Amino acid sequence: MKEMKVRIIIGVAIAMMVLLAMSAVPAMACPCEQQEPFDKIEQQKALNDTGTSNWSDPVSVKALIEQLSKAGDNTDALYASLPPDAQAAVLEYLKVTQVTTNVSTTGDDRGCKSYQVQVNWKNALGQTLFSYFQKIDWCYDGSIITNNPTRLRWGEVYAPLWSFDGHIGNSESGGINQWSYEAWTQGKFKLCLGGDIGCIQYKYPWIDMTVYGDGSYSSSTGT
Secondary structure: HHHHHHHHHHHHHHHHHHHHHHHOOOOOOOOOOOOOOHHHHHHHHHHOOOOOOOOOOOHHHHHHHHHHHOOOHHHHHHHHHHHHHHHHHHHOOOOOOOOOOEEEEEEEOEEEEEEEEEEEEEEEEEEOOEEEEEEEEEEEOOOEEOOOEEEEEEEEEEOOEEEEEEEEEEEEEEEOOEEEEEEEEEEEEEEEOOOOOOOOEOOOOOEEEEOOOOEEEEEEOOO
């Protein structure tokens, strides 16, 4: 019995010595350092480059626009961090100076067609900033429309800080078993800089399209 008590005392002493030794060892730091996401690194690089860039050079401006396009939810913050001359160059790039319209049609032997109108807003360099679309699919027999026409409408944005804010106008008339079908739509685009500046420019394009029972079609657009 006495020998067992001695063993217990020795075991407790050893356990206490181990605990004391472990508490005396400083905690080891994790060898891996937390790194910023790649896009954050690229954004910081863009900010560093602004100090030496020539903003009258289209190549420098285009490179900055590409950085803004990759910034995602941080676009507003990145723009606000730019020096005034860089901000002015970005706004000049994003300014609408011309509007063009593309019309396309496809058809088949069954007497059905697809008709699309696309309106494009471009800058002084000819780069498309954003576009508004409407498309109608219909079938005909030479005198009337033989199905319920299918109509789609949407907006697309190709430049940072511009955004599509949805449709704000809509009307339809005519359709199956009638001579014609007409669809009119209007959308809203806005240029917003974030922060206290907010949105500084708006565009309200509209597209009016009519398709007929003989396969012909017509359209008009406005801004």
